[in-house]
Amino acid sequence: MNEIVFYHGGAEPDFTFEQLDVLRPSQKQQNQNGAYAGFYMYSEKDREGAFHYSEQENNIKHTNTKGVEKIVLDSNLKIYELPPFSITRLIQEQGMI
Numbered sequence: 001m002n003e004i005v006f007y008h009g010g011a012e013p014d015f016t017f018e019q020l021d022v023l024r025p026s027q028k029q030q031n032q033n034g035a036y037a038g039f040y041m042y043s044e045k046d047r048e049g050a051f052h053y054s055e056q057e058n059n060i061k062h063t064n065t066k067g068v069e070k071i072v073l074d075s076n077l078k079i080y081e082l083p084p085f086s087i088t089r090l091i092q093e094q095g096m097i
Helices: 048-061
Strands: 003-011 067-074
Touching: 003 048, 048 067
Parallel strands: none
Antiparallel strands: 003 067
16 A cells, blocks of 8 residues: 555544544634635654644644644545645535536
8 A cells, every 4th residue: 555644733632533633623713704614734854844834833722732643534525736835725526526
């Protein structure tokens, strides 16, 4: 099986991949009028960004519990390539094609 590795920063120690619900509206939205959902990950090449994000979250929330989760996905998935460090919204239908 070919795999693709991603990193998610800001995860609590009890995080599991099964908890992901990418259709759940995000709690942190820059545009309060949008009903966006999603899950943000860094590629292997940009993985340091996930560690930086975790550090920022710990500082903001005065905690040290937020870490980085390595997520391994089958390379057979549909992948949308986006510019680095962009916040691009996909509609639900795009993820289900």
